[in-house]
Amino acid sequence: MTKPLRIGVAGLGSVGAALVRLLQRRRADLRARTGRDITIVGVSARSRRERGLDLGGARFYDDPAALAASSEIDLFVELIGGADGAAYDAARAALSRGVPLVTANKAMLAAHGLELGRLAESHGAPLAFEAAVAGGIPIIKTLREGLAGNAVRRVSGILNGTCNYILSRMETEGLPFEACLADAQRLGYAEADPTFDIGGFDTAHKLAILASLAFGAKIDVGAISIEGIQSITLADLAAADELGYRIKLLGVAERSEKGIEQRVHPTMVAKAAPLAQTMGVHNAITIDGDAIGALTLVGPGAGGDATASAVAADICDIARGDVAPAFGRPIDALEEAERVPMQRHEGGYYVRLAVVERPGSVATISTRMAEQRISIEAIMQKGKAKGVTANEVVPVVLLTHATTETAIREALALAVADGAVRETPQVIRIERD
Numbered sequence: 001m002t003k004p005l006r007i008g009v010a011g012l013g014s015v016g017a018a019l020v021r022l023l024q025r026r027r028a029d030l031r032a033r034t035g036r037d038i039t040i041v042g043v044s045a046r047s048r049r050e051r052g053l054d055l056g057g058a059r060f061y062d063d064p065a066a067l068a069a070s071s072e073i074d075l076f077v078e079l080i081g082g083a084d085g086a087a088y089d090a091a092r093a094a095l096s097r098g099v100p101l102v103t104a105n106k107a108m109l110a111a112h113g114l115e116l117g118r119l120a121e122s123h124g125a126p127l128a129f130e131a132a133v134a135g136g137i138p139i140i141k142t143l144r145e146g147l148a149g150n151a152v153r154r155v156s157g158i159l160n161g162t163c164n165y166i167l168s169r170m171e172t173e174g175l176p177f178e179a180c181l182a183d184a185q186r187l188g189y190a191e192a193d194p195t196f197d198i199g200g201f202d203t204a205h206k207l208a209i210l211a212s213l214a215f216g217a218k219i220d221v222g223a224i225s226i227e228g229i230q231s232i233t234l235a236d237l238a239a240a241d242e243l244g245y246r247i248k249l250l251g252v253a254e255r256s257e258k259g260i261e262q263r264v265h266p267t268m269v270a271k272a273a274p275l276a277q278t279m280g281v282h283n284a285i286t287i288d289g290d291a292i293g294a295l296t297l298v299g300p301g302a303g304g305d306a307t308a309s310a311v312a313a314d315i316c317d318i319a320r321g322d323v324a325p326a327f328g329r330p331i332d333a334l335e336e337a338e339r340v341p342m343q344r345h346e347g348g349y350y351v352r353l354a355v356v357e358r359p360g361s362v363a364t365i366s367t368r369m370a371e372q373r374i375s376i377e378a379i380m381q382k383g384k385a386k387g388v389t390a391n392e393v394v395p396v397v398l399l400t401h402a403t404t405e406t407a408i409r410e411a412l413a414l415a416v417a418d419g420a421v422r423e424t425p426q427v428i429r430i431e432r433d
């Protein structure tokens with residue numbers, strides 16, 4: 001038997017503690033799979049409090065970078081989190097000494113993935129991050145290795161369980177956004193400051209990583225157009241239902257001859273699509289490849305055990321010496337892809353308008369749409385209250401055929417300026433395939 005793999009684990013929170021338990025529980029099987037013992041020899045956390053974990057003889061380090069730089073370890077596992085600070089310092093300390101790094105830290109990879117990848121390459125150290133996207137779903141290995149024979153056209157996914165939980169509950173129970181968010185916080189799905197999740201930023205970090213792997217391109221988080229779910233109302237969910245859609249927060253990365261488009265926004269997804277059927281805290285990702293067609297992976301996108309499962313898979317690969325380049329190819333072979341800005345996005349749109357109740361309002365909106373060559377697929381006047389008098393507003397929902405973001409924004413701005421529409425129109429993009 002090869003000598004044991006000595007690992008250092010920094011971060012003993014939800015994922016770190018679950019990893020310690022998993023490595024103990026699965027010890028014999030992991031030894032059989034990898035041909036060696038996997039032993040935790042060092043740990044680090046902010047506090048030394050009792051955690052109910054059997055850490056054996058592992059040495060405690062107050063400074064995770066000191067653990068990462070210790071000659072006692074063969075592999076460093078970073079489970080602290082955060083783009084910068086302790087996690088980043090420790091990651092660099094490990095790689096620059098040639099020590100393999102396993103991390104679940106999407107924020108750090110989105111911000112510094114290329115630099116860390118280069119550091120890993122120059123020191124011959126593996127860098128692995130299966131747990132950084134979609135928790136327990138093995139999406140990194142699928143894109144990097146399983147689908148290597150495909151030209152990937154598109155990756156789209158539900159990458160944030162908190163948002164999917166909130167939208168699912170709003171839809172199925174008719175509860176307002178704030179109540180569902182409060183429940184998500186109470187159940188530990190959302191942070192005390194939930195902006196990162198509901199504002200779409202967490203999804204964007206994960207999308208940036210997936211787009212790099214899918215298209216062989218450099219991580220480009222700055223290219224992502226980001227909208228969160230805060231503006232979604234029960235009226236939108238009810239209209240979506242009536243029209244045969246569900247509203248999901250999607251991250252979508254698409255490659256065309258124009259370049260790569262990356263966007264995060266609430267999306268109308270046809271009810272029959274696998275992404276629409278993914279409810280609650282689950283994540284799902286659909287990949288369109290030229291050889292395989294559409295492939296969807298669905299599963300737990302977060303949670304200590306599910307995420308530790310992905311971390312353990314990376315540890316096993318490294319224990320066996322089975323190591324692929326972090327982003328599927330050498331960093332210098334990653335393309336600097338052309339960005340396709342959101343204004344050039346083409347697709348169908350759902351629009352909910354507060355239309356002023358007077359003759360000619362709807363005609364004005366139709367004219368503004370026609371001027372921008374936008375063809376309307378359906379128009380519904382929603383819930384006109386009895387006794388609505390002139391100049392009050394009534395909700396009107398429109399669906400458009402494919403048009404551009406610029407055209408729809410221009411048409412709506414003019415309709416508002418004409419006085420036919422009050423309030424900011426609600427605009428939700430439709431994914432039709």
Ligand SMILES: NC(=O)c1ccc[n+]([C@@H]2O[C@H](COP(=O)([O-])OP(=O)(O)OC[C@H]3O[C@@H](n4cnc5c(N)ncnc54)[C@H](OP(=O)(O)O)[C@@H]3O)[C@@H](O)[C@H]2O)c1
Binds near residue numbers: 010013015046078303
């Ligand atoms: N939770 C999930 O479901 C999930 C899913 C996918 C990916 N991830 C990623 O996994 C990573 C860990 O997430 P988590 O949910 O396990 O976080 P967590 O529960 O907040 O745990 C973070 C751990 O890091 C330790 N820590 C914080 N600052 C430190 C410092 N300066 N030095 C040493 N240790 C420090 C904390 O120590 P104390 O315990 O002493 O405070 C804690 O043990 C993050 O990158 C996250 O994005 C998490």
